[in-house]
Amino acid sequence: MSRDYYTLQPDKIYRVGKHYTPGRAGQKIQFITRHHLMYIGEGEAVVDGIWNHRPASAHHVIGPDGRWVQTVYDNDTAWANASQWANQRTIAIEHSNNTGRAHGSDFHPDSWNISEETIISGARVAAAYCLYFNLGRPVYGKNIRDHFEFTATGCPVHLSGPKVGNGFGGRAGKYHQQWMDEAQRFYDELKAGKTVPAKPVNKESKGATMKAVEQVNAHTRAFITGFFTPQFDAIQEIWRQLRGPAGKGWEQLGQNDKGQNLTLVDAVAAIRQQLTQIQADVNELKRRKK
Incomplete structure (x- = not known):
């Protein structure tokens, strides 16, 4: 060009x-x-x-x-x-x-x-x-x-x-x-x-001799590997814990109405929904006792 x-x-x-x-x-x-x-x-x-x-x-x-x-x-x-x-x-x-x-x-x-x-x-x-x-x-x-x-x-x-x-x-x-x-x-x-x-x-x-170039670039690659790789690994582990293996949820957390395993976020949302329903039931019982 x-x-x-x-x-x-x-x-x-x-x-x-x-x-x-x-x-x-x-x-x-x-x-x-x-x-x-x-x-x-x-x-x-x-x-x-x-x-x-x-x-x-x-x-x-x-x-x-x-x-x-x-x-x-x-x-x-x-x-x-x-x-x-x-x-x-x-x-x-x-x-x-x-x-x-x-x-x-x-x-x-x-x-x-x-x-x-x-x-x-x-x-x-x-x-x-x-x-x-x-x-x-x-x-x-x-x-x-x-x-x-x-x-x-x-x-x-x-x-x-x-x-x-x-x-x-x-x-x-x-x-x-x-x-x-x-x-x-x-x-x-x-x-x-x-x-x-x-x-x-x-x-x-x-x-910038070839030897100097390789020394500098080796330093840069080592920095990237040493500094960024552990961070990427940590991020990947957080993602796996939230989403489950391969992003397909955790079997031990149960399933939704479509038969799909729940992710950690799904499970927390389901628990919150259940707690909300329990609170509503408790409030209704209190109302009836009055």
Whole structure:
């Protein structure tokens, strides 16, 4: 595919197979959310290696050399911000890193760096969306927002804008101003109808050797496995206790008038109904004694 900012055509479309919501529940796109990927790689690798295996996604991934891959369609809701309200109203853009975590801190200057090509490309994609959906010139805090605004996270780390709650005590991350300057400059260029520059030239990402890439991505996979898997298992166990094996209720709780086993929720509802009837009977007996 040939990139076209006016029609929002990416370099490639490679959609997640699940972990997104069709449609936007009637909501309109209102802003762009910036993310850093906590991973070194292209959109295809993120979809196949992460998002198809855990409940997360974004609309776009900007690779370590600026390549633009769309992974969720604009009309659908990506699972990006840990906030249904925000997810239904945003276009989420992930920016690949070219280094991993360093010196024991996500916010160290050497941690989670992003190439200039990725910064420029991500800013231009955001500018194109601001123009296409009539969101106006990119303005931080209005039509450009950050992941940390919607949940407890440090994301997008060095892309973070100057806002209370980010990982830098409210100061902007080192890439924020460069990203915003390019987004505004490019928006003005697009709106003026000038020739769209070619996408950033692909070249080897600075500091991103194959060994370093695998080390960073192994760290990310280990984090996902260690942190999220126990939570998913716990949620699954809660679901099983409420719904019964395979969601077909518990035999020991009895059956409804259709011969189906009751779930825990069904059983509680039945008990409540019976208690209500017992109370009504008691009240009737009291009334007759008077």
